[in-house]
Amino acid sequence: MSDKSDPLVRFIEVQKSYDGESLVVKNLNLDIERGEFVTMLGPSGSGKTTCLMMLAGFEPATHGEITLDGVSINNVAPHKRGIGMVFQNYALFPHMTVAENLAFPLEVRKMGKSDIETRVKKTLDMVHLGAFGDRRPAQLSGGQQQRVAVARALVFDPELVLMDEPLGALDKQLRESMQYEIKHIHENLGVTVVYVTHDQSEALTMSNRIAVFDDGIIQQLAPPDVLYEKPENAFVAQFIGENNKLQGTVKEVSADIAHIKLDSGEMVQALPVNVAGVGERSTMSLRPERVMIGQAIEECPNNFDAKVEELIYLGDHIRSRVSVCGHDDFIVKVPNSSDHASLSEGETVKVGWHSEDCRALDVYKGI
Numbered sequence: 001m002s003d004k005s006d007p008l009v010r011f012i013e014v015q016k017s018y019d020g021e022s023l024v025v026k027n028l029n030l031d032i033e034r035g036e037f038v039t040m041l042g043p044s045g046s047g048k049t050t051c052l053m054m055l056a057g058f059e060p061a062t063h064g065e066i067t068l069d070g071v072s073i074n075n076v077a078p079h080k081r082g083i084g085m086v087f088q089n090y091a092l093f094p095h096m097t098v099a100e101n102l103a104f105p106l107e108v109r110k111m112g113k114s115d116i117e118t119r120v121k122k123t124l125d126m127v128h129l130g131a132f133g134d135r136r137p138a139q140l141s142g143g144q145q146q147r148v149a150v151a152r153a154l155v156f157d158p159e160l161v162l163m164d165e166p167l168g169a170l171d172k173q174l175r176e177s178m179q180y181e182i183k184h185i186h187e188n189l190g191v192t193v194v195y196v197t198h199d200q201s202e203a204l205t206m207s208n209r210i211a212v213f214d215d216g217i218i219q220q221l222a223p224p225d226v227l228y229e230k231p232e233n234a235f236v237a238q239f240i241g242e243n244n245k246l247q248g249t250v251k252e253v254s255a256d257i258a259h260i261k262l263d264s265g266e267m268v269q270a271l272p273v274n275v276a277g278v279g280e281r282s283t284m285s286l287r288p289e290r291v292m293i294g295q296a297i298e299e300c301p302n303n304f305d306a307k308v309e310e311l312i313y314l315g316d317h318i319r320s321r322v323s324v325c326g327h328d329d330f331i332v333k334v335p336n337s338s339d340h341a342s343l344s345e346g347e348t349v350k351v352g353w354h355s356e357d358c359r360a361l362d363v364y365k366g367i
Helices: 048-056 098-108 113-126 142-154 172-189 200-206 224-229 234-239 295-299
Strands: 009-016 025-032 037-041 063-068 083-086 160-164 192-197 209-214 217-222 244-253 258-262 267-272 281-286 302-313 317-324 327-335 348-353 358-361
Touching: 009 048, 025 048, 025 217, 037 048, 037 200, 048 083, 048 160, 048 192, 048 209, 083 142, 098 113, 098 142, 113 142, 142 160, 142 172, 172 200, 192 200, 200 224, 209 224, 209 234, 217 224, 217 234, 234 244, 234 281, 234 358, 244 267, 244 327, 258 281, 267 281, 295 348, 317 348
Parallel strands: 037 192, 037 209, 083 160, 160 192, 267 358
Antiparallel strands: 009 025, 009 063, 209 217, 244 258, 244 281, 258 267, 281 358, 302 317, 302 348, 317 327
8 A cells, every 4th residue: 555645546647549549548647635626627528537437447548557545456347446436327226215325335345234324324414315315316306316426425435536527417506506515525524536527617616626638638737726817828728717818929028028919910918828939829818807997907018999899787797898909709807886887888998907917828729
């Protein structure tokens, strides 16, 4: 067994190919610490679910090694890995009661009857289903069935729980409440969770760290706030949260300022995060809430005339779509305060932003 300070899970140079030619997962190196909640996030076909299936043992790695608690599990059968698993479709036994569903993994492990009853009751109470033990899955709502699925994955006290899009079948309100439920269970138990989703708000809400996948590669691995505030490339900037993107050619670059000429002709100052040299193309990422409108823009090195195309009232803020720098889909999130209530569609306003809020990145394919 490994030292308890070592990562619980390690992917070492892992590759996966289904056809022997194209790689779905490319040279994955990833350490997951004990007690972490790590989310694998990305669009369909990005490799995230394949990674989870290899960790669970349902898919073999084509190349490389996966270790659990310091021991290689490449050739260990799924049921011998001691990993809890929660699927999107619940995968509950319909002919068993809720309590029998939870008891099953304990019976397989030859646990005594009274210990099983105690463990099942405790786990059902934890997911607020203590009174539902005698019901069958078909008598439960979708949210209750998903709670049972989570409880069954936790009942045998695994060190590691894998969750594959577990909330995808639930409606929006229930999905959001279950996010907090799973987050709190993780915090209370200290179990290690590896979670797969394509829903970025789900990932931001629940995770300690998020691995953003695209094209079989982790594009960035970071805590939620770092991922949102400091995307390292244009794919991550576009995939996580709302984002204005401007494209242009680098004219001058120093340690903290890049001068970039937009395709529409304006010059913009940006933070050089991931740019090549002078003369190269760059995509700039600018969050809508970082754009100022009206008087405050005087101190901004980037300020331009903009035409208000559309205003949408969203309660705590007004979503303003403006035409600026050759883009008519540029979004500004305006706080709902008396200072900004006078905006009207069709008028010309000043917008501006600080150079450090505008991240000059690479030009990523598909962006």
